[in-house]
Amino acid sequence: MPEYNKIDTVFNKLKSENRKAFIPFISIGDPALETSFEIAKTLVENGADIIELGFPFSDPMADGKVIQRSYERALKNKISMEDAFAFIKRLKAFRDIPVVLFTYYNPVFILGEKFAKDAKEADVQGVLIVDLPPEESAEFTKYIRDKNIYQIYLLAPTTAPDRMRYVLSYAKGFVYYVSVTGVTGARKNLPETIKSRVEEIKRISSIPVGVGFGISSRDQARDIAKHSDAIIIGSKIIQFIEDDIEDKRRILKKIAEFSSDIRSALNDTASSGL
Amino acid sequence: MKLPDGNGHFGEYGGRYISETLMPAVIELEKFYKKIRNDREFIKDFKYYLKNYVGRPSPLYFAKRLSEVYDAGIFLKREDLNHTGAHKINNTIGQALLAVKMGKKRIIAETGAGQHGVATATVCALFGLDCEVFMGKKDIERQKQNVFRMELLGAKVNSVEAGSQTLKDAMNEAIRDWITNIHTTYYMIGTVAGPHPYPLMVRDFQSVIGKEVLKQLEKLPDILIACVGGGSNAIGLFYPFLKYNDVKMYAVEAGGYGIETGMHAASISGGKPGVLHGNKTYLLQDEFGRIKDAHSIAAGLDYPGVGPEHSYFADKKRIIIGSVTDEEAVKAFQKLCRLEGIIPALESSHAIAYLEKIKKEIKGKTVVINLSGRGDKDMHTISEYLSKS
Numbered sequence: 001m002p003e004y005n006k007i008d009t010v011f012n013k014l015k016s017e018n019r020k021a022f023i024p025f026i027s028i029g030d031p032a033l034e035t036s037f038e039i040a041k042t043l044v045e046n047g048a049d050i051i052e053l054g055f056p057f058s059d060p061m062a063d064g065k066v067i068q069r070s071y072e073r074a075l076k077n078k079i080s081m082e083d084a085f086a087f088i089k090r091l092k093a094f095r096d097i098p099v100v101l102f103t104y105y106n107p108v109f110i111l112g113e114k115f116a117k118d119a120k121e122a123d124v125q126g127v128l129i130v131d132l133p134p135e136e137s138a139e140f141t142k143y144i145r146d147k148n149i150y151q152i153y154l155l156a157p158t159t160a161p162d163r164m165r166y167v168l169s170y171a172k173g174f175v176y177y178v179s180v181t182g183v184t185g186a187r188k189n190l191p192e193t194i195k196s197r198v199e200e201i202k203r204i205s206s207i208p209v210g211v212g213f214g215i216s217s218r219d220q221a222r223d224i225a226k227h228s229d230a231i232i233i234g235s236k237i238i239q240f241i242e243d244d245i246e247d248k249r250r251i252l253k254k255i256a257e258f259s260s261d262i263r264s265a266l267n268d269t270a271s272s273g274l
Numbered sequence: 275m276k277l278p279d280g281n282g283h284f285g286e287y288g289g290r291y292i293s294e295t296l297m298p299a300v301i302e303l304e305k306f307y308k309k310i311r312n313d314r315e316f317i318k319d320f321k322y323y324l325k326n327y328v329g330r331p332s333p334l335y336f337a338k339r340l341s342e343v344y345d346a347g348i349f350l351k352r353e354d355l356n357h358t359g360a361h362k363i364n365n366t367i368g369q370a371l372l373a374v375k376m377g378k379k380r381i382i383a384e385t386g387a388g389q390h391g392v393a394t395a396t397v398c399a400l401f402g403l404d405c406e407v408f409m410g411k412k413d414i415e416r417q418k419q420n421v422f423r424m425e426l427l428g429a430k431v432n433s434v435e436a437g438s439q440t441l442k443d444a445m446n447e448a449i450r451d452w453i454t455n456i457h458t459t460y461y462m463i464g465t466v467a468g469p470h471p472y473p474l475m476v477r478d479f480q481s482v483i484g485k486e487v488l489k490q491l492e493k494l495p496d497i498l499i500a501c502v503g504g505g506s507n508a509i510g511l512f513y514p515f516l517k518y519n520d521v522k523m524y525a526v527e528a529g530g531y532g533i534e535t536g537m538h539a540a541s542i543s544g545g546k547p548g549v550l551h552g553n554k555t556y557l558l559q560d561e562f563g564r565i566k567d568a569h570s571i572a573a574g575l576d577y578p579g580v581g582p583e584h585s586y587f588a589d590k591k592r593i594i595i596g597s598v599t600d601e602e603a604v605k606a607f608q609k610l611c612r613l614e615g616i617i618p619a620l621e622s623s624h625a626i627a628y629l630e631k632i633k634k635e636i637k638g639k640t641v642v643i644n645l646s647g648r649g650d651k652d653m654h655t656i657s658e659y660l661s662k663s
Contacts, residue, residue, distance in 0.1 A: 057563075057564060058437065058564040058565045059437070059442060059443075059446050059550060059551075059565050060446075061293070061446045061449045061450060061453075061551070062293040062295075062449075062450075062453060063450075064450075068436060072436075072437075075564065080561075080562050081562060104549075105291055105549045106548045106549045106550060106557070106559065106563040106564075106565070107562055107563035107564065108563070109548060109549050109554075109563065110546075110548060110559070110561075110562075110563040111563070130293050131291045131292055131293055131549065131552070132291060133290065133291075133292065133293075133294060133297050135281060135289075135290060135297075136289050136290060136291055153294075154293065154294040154295075155294060156293070156294040156295035156297075156298075157295070158294075158295050158296075158297075158298045158299065158456055159294060159297070159298060160298060163297070163298060163301075167294070178293075178294065178295060181295060181453070181454065181456055181457070182295075182453055182454040183450050183453055183454060
């Protein structure tokens, strides 16, 4: 049987149902390994279609304060890449959901081929490496090419059409459109340009487009999902962890509510075309 | 082979490891710089400011008493006599002229010891540009005087409280600001590191040091010595000599409490290749690829990475990498004060200290040391260190 990537399966299925994907992000090990596992389960049970798991890095240059602090808490728990893969295996045993591992390049680079082998064994579908643009990605993609793991690429508000075409020629699974010129973090107001930029991407490529950075509310999610194929939310979810850091039950309850709310907002977006 | 290559690689090192938001800006910068690099007007302006504002050429001083101690001919390249007290100004003049030509009005920079911050604040005052400097909280505490200097010059100094609160964290924060304000802001990197074209640009601007030495010495030296943190003063001295195979080059890393203690800033001697701040190079890191905190008494060397060109030439053994400890650097600092009446920066004291390590080899040889900065900023650190020991 030919191998297929479950990211594609998810997007194909959602498309046929006129629904959009919800992709939440959390850091593995924040605030503790077990709690983060329960948070992941909560997200999966409450509507996540794909889950993005952050492997904490010491110098998260593209991240705002909330994810920085999340990584700092996780780093104190000394999470290794082995822990991360064990986490993913456990999650997969719970529910067969596509996983995108999100990190910076150095922790991946030092493991080299071993990273790819272990990722395959843990059934990782995608790897998003913030600081690895297509120009530099060959030494990494040679390890994942035959393993049916996708590198997820980013497009930004600063990416001009020519460069968009270049990046999209590498993209597989979905492309991550960074909605704001800035670092990660929840924002009240998002730029008006998101819609036109996503449409620009869609004119060039048929690959699904996920929009992330700054999305924090049901209304924002619903609004953007009229144009995109997926909504990615990180900082807002991690904020729930920070708000009640000592109260695990409350964290899980709030994340469950938020997740279901976003999910329901993404179920009826396709009606925009009618 | 021409280095860096078209994609900014020095062999396997260098490159452009940055988020997509920054890629277009860095590619634009590279194109712009390539156009201007050999532009006669730009070169004329650069030379004008180096001469009339910085005070170049800096003297190549024959250190007579130091030479007697080591039975060698030791010359000091007096970058400490530059305006603002270090070699850093060579680079900021060049980059400020570039930023002005690009129409950027806001400049950001990271700084460790504060020398690059002061040099940036200085050129921003000179060219009427807004200036914000990111500096680790720990460095702000140990370099109060430079913080005050930057503020006098009109710069805003932002205290960085994340991570180790030193240079690497200041650089993270500067990159975050750059990502956010990419349309208006020029990022003035202070060393030969970061994404291409920074290592190339900073090398171009700093290699005035070595070019002057070539003229001033009227013959080829046997040995060059420079301290290396990020490596801009070292590459500045070494670069024009790389083609002369008989000239031996020593880059001296900060050994802190000793490489074996793990408390040091010797990225090549005590680290391994990795990716940080836009380039692939030797880094201090743990087994999981997280970046380790560096330690050095010299704030300007207190960085867990090094410029990619140094990594390349270290592997090729064209540049020999050594290290000295805090203690050895302080001894050399005192030695130069008393023998030559020159108070060197603690960073530069690492280069002086290396004489002791190669004293047999240098007998009868001509040695040029890059005295990259003056020690006025280090009075507090030195007095504290000496009162403890």
